Amino acid sequence: MKRMIFSVLVHNLRCSLLRIENRLLQITGLDAQLAPSLAVNGPSLLPRIDQDSQHDEEQTTSLLDSILWMAAPKKRRTIEVNRTRRRDERKFEKVKYNIEPCPECGHLKQNYILCGFCYAKVCRETALIRQQIKEMEGGPLRAPTMETVVLYEGETPSEQDREKRIVERPRKRPAWFSH
Amino acid sequence: MAAAMRGVAFIRNIVGSLHLRLQILGGASQQLSCLHTSISLDSKHWEKNNLKVYPPQLLDEPRRPAEVYHSRRQIKYSKDKMWYLAKMIRGMSIDEAIAQLEFNDKKGAKIMKEVLLEAQEMAVKNHNVEYKSNLYVAESFSGKGKYLKRIRYHGRGMFGIMDKVYCHYFVKLVEGLPPKPEQMTSFDQAKDYVQSLKNRTIIHSL
Numbered sequence: 001m002k003r004m005i006f007s008v009l010v011h012n013l014r015c016s017l018l019r020i021e022n023r024l025l026q027i028t029g030l031d032a033q034l035a036p037s038l039a040v041n042g043p044s045l046l047p048r049i050d051q052d053s054q055h056d057e058e059q060t061t062s063l064l065d066s067i068l069w070m071a072a073p074k075k076r077r078t079i080e081v082n083r084t085r086r087r088d089e090r091k092f093e094k095v096k097y098n099i100e101p102c103p104e105c106g107h108l109k110q111n112y113i114l115c116g117f118c119y120a121k122v123c124r125e126t127a128l129i130r131q132q133i134k135e136m137e138g139g140p141l142r143a144p145t146m147e148t149v150v151l152y153e154g155e156t157p158s159e160q161d162r163e164k165r166i167v168e169r170p171r172k173r174p175a176w177f178s179h
Numbered sequence: 180m181a182a183a184m185r186g187v188a189f190i191r192n193i194v195g196s197l198h199l200r201l202q203i204l205g206g207a208s209q210q211l212s213c214l215h216t217s218i219s220l221d222s223k224h225w226e227k228n229n230l231k232v233y234p235p236q237l238l239d240e241p242r243r244p245a246e247v248y249h250s251r252r253q254i255k256y257s258k259d260k261m262w263y264l265a266k267m268i269r270g271m272s273i274d275e276a277i278a279q280l281e282f283n284d285k286k287g288a289k290i291m292k293e294v295l296l297e298a299q300e301m302a303v304k305n306h307n308v309e310y311k312s313n314l315y316v317a318e319s320f321s322g323k324g325k326y327l328k329r330i331r332y333h334g335r336g337m338f339g340i341m342d343k344v345y346c347h348y349f350v351k352l353v354e355g356l357p358p359k360p361e362q363m364t365s366f367d368q369a370k371d372y373v374q375s376l377k378n379r380t381i382i383h384s385l
Contacts, residue, residue, distance in 0.1 A: 086259070093267040093285075099278045108278050 104176070118176070125174060132167050155179075225250045225349050229306075245306050245354040246317070249298035250347060253324045254290055258346035261287045261321035265348065272357050273299055273314040291348060298352050308354050315357035322347040 085091075099108055102115035109115035129150055137143060147164040151157065152173035157166055173179070218224060228248040236243060254261070264287050268276040273295060280292040295316075302308040324345030331341040 091263070093263050093283065095267065095279060096282055099282060108281060110282055 122176070125177070129167060129169060132169060136165075136167065150177075223250075223252075228351075245302065245308050247298050247302040247306050247308070247314075247352045248349075249294060249301060249352070250349040251290065251294045252347045253345045254287070254348060255344075256287045256290070256346050257344045258321045258323050260285065261291075261346050261348060264288055264291055265319040265321050268316050269319050270357055270360070271316055272312070273316065273352060274312055276316050287348075291350075294348055294350060295352075298350055302352055302354075313354055313356075314352045315355065316350060317353040318349070318351035320349055322349065 096110070098111040100111060101107070102109045102118060105115060105117045105121075107115055107117040133148070144165055148167055149157065149161045149164045150167045150169060151161075152169050152171060155173070157164075225248050228246075233243065264280070264283065264285060267283075268279060268291070271279070277292055277295055280288040280295070299311050299314060302314060303311050308314065324347050326345060327343040329341045329343060331339045333339060
């Protein structure tokens with residue numbers, strides 16, 4: 001694809017160079033292509049009334065001036081050069097030394113980061129609690145202006161829970177959810 | 180004509196597989212290993228290594244460690260990107276490798292972890308490996324799969340051909356502890372350098 005655009009630009013360059021060449025030949029008077037012409041003393045610039053070429057030349061010259069010619073690779077990068085760049089040590093995957101087993105579930109976890117398995121376990125229970133709350137509220141924007149407390153089987157609300165909304169879950173309290 | 184060609188290819192396949200089996204049973208004679216038997220595009224050579232059967236070992240021979248070859252084909256990932264992960268786990272014990280891949284964020288890491296777990300299971304079930312942790316990654320590399328080609332449209336009516344890349348991943352697990360890479364001390368390096376200087380000789384001299 002790049003080769004196609006490159007060929008178009010090369011073609012433009014070639015056209016512009018040819019036109020410059022013709023102009024130079026006219027100036028010096030070395031081209032003998034014009035047969036019927038006025039006999040003028042000395043070399044003279046024959047102003048061409050060809051508007052198309054002027055227009056094109058302006059375009060091409062402005063293109064050349066503005067972009068200051070496109071950056072392009074001079075030579076093909078050899079496979080040795082490519083390999084040394086791709087297999088450089090800083091491009092390798094770094095080995096992590098901060099992996100340890102989670103004391104709760106025994107799965108692996110990173111230091112100072114939550115264990116993925118324990119987090120998923122908590123997420124699941126939270127989703128069920130949220131479902132319960134959704135059923136209790138029955139619609140959007142109906143949350144009561146009081147705190148919520150989650151109670152499991154065989155638990156009674158304590159004195160602190162007097163003014164709180166109670167969400168009941170019909171299962172045993174999980175070990176990680178302290179009262 | 181076509182049927183004859185197919186028949187010839189079929190016979191060649193059978194001959195090739197028989198050849199391989201005879202080689203294995205004959206105790207792997209070294210002379211035939213240099214012969215390049217034809218490999219078609221669909222041949223799964225890596226998996227066939229699992230079928231290799233050695234003759235029973237003698238009492239005084241050291242115990243040959245178990246080897247498991249496993250691969251996954253046509254993974255929708257780049258072979259160059261996969262290579263970095265494969266390079267990372269080369270020479271690690273299997274537990275270490277699985278831990279590293281679990282906490283790596285790349286797409287290929289998840290696939291590679293699945294392949295390693297499958298290979299571990301295969302080793303324990305079919306290849307007489309006693310402890311599933313007693314394995315290490317001997318070889319691990321990626322290869323190019325079959326690409327799909329699509330058209331990518333550019334400006335000015337130009338187009339390019341886009342490759343939808345696929346890769347294969349190959350792994351070989353060997354029983355035992357991973358071999359420790361030899362650490363060269365600075366003194367040894369200096370000694371080697373001096374030795375290389377001493378080995379210099381003038382060619383075509385008396």
